[in-house]
Amino acid sequence: MPHVITRTCQGTCNTACATVCPVDCIHGPIPLAQLPAATPRERARDHPTLQLFIDPEECIDCGGCVEVCPVDAIYPDYAVPEPLREDIARNAEFFAERDAT
Ligand code: SF4
Numbered sequence: 001m002p003h004v005i006t007r008t009c010q011g012t013c014n015t016a017c018a019t020v021c022p023v024d025c026i027h028g029p030i031p032l033a034q035l036p037a038a039t040p041r042e043r044a045r046d047h048p049t050l051q052l053f054i055d056p057e058e059c060i061d062c063g064g065c066v067e068v069c070p071v072d073a074i075y076p077d078y079a080v081p082e083p084l085r086e087d088i089a090r091n092a093e094f095f096a097e098r099d100a101t
């Protein structure tokens with residue numbers, strides 16, 4: 001029953017969730033250190049489809065990431081809204097593909 005980052009993250013992606021995660025299970029396709037230094041406008045311009053993902057094997061369901069997300073992009077998997085439900089698999093697939101390389 002892990003938490004899930006939905007596509008709502010795209011266009012904001014400020015890494016606040018990764019900063020508070022106690023088990024370091026939130027990652028993305030580029031090094032996160034590149035993102036906080038950019039302004040919100042620069043992030044949206046330079047990385048319009050970038051989003052982070054939660055490793056379902058590592059998440060301990062503490063809910064801390066939900067509290068800090070400015071765009072309400074994160075849900076427990078059972079509560080992901082219907083139009084975003086395919087994002088549950090997208091989170092798992094990101095880590096499966098990353099770990100296979
Ligand atoms: S619910 Fe907790 S453990 Fe899971 S991704 Fe969010 S901060 Fe990390």
Ligand code: SF4
Binds near residue numbers: 017
């Ligand atoms: S806090 Fe929200 S908007 Fe920021 S990176 Fe995490 S999921 Fe994306």
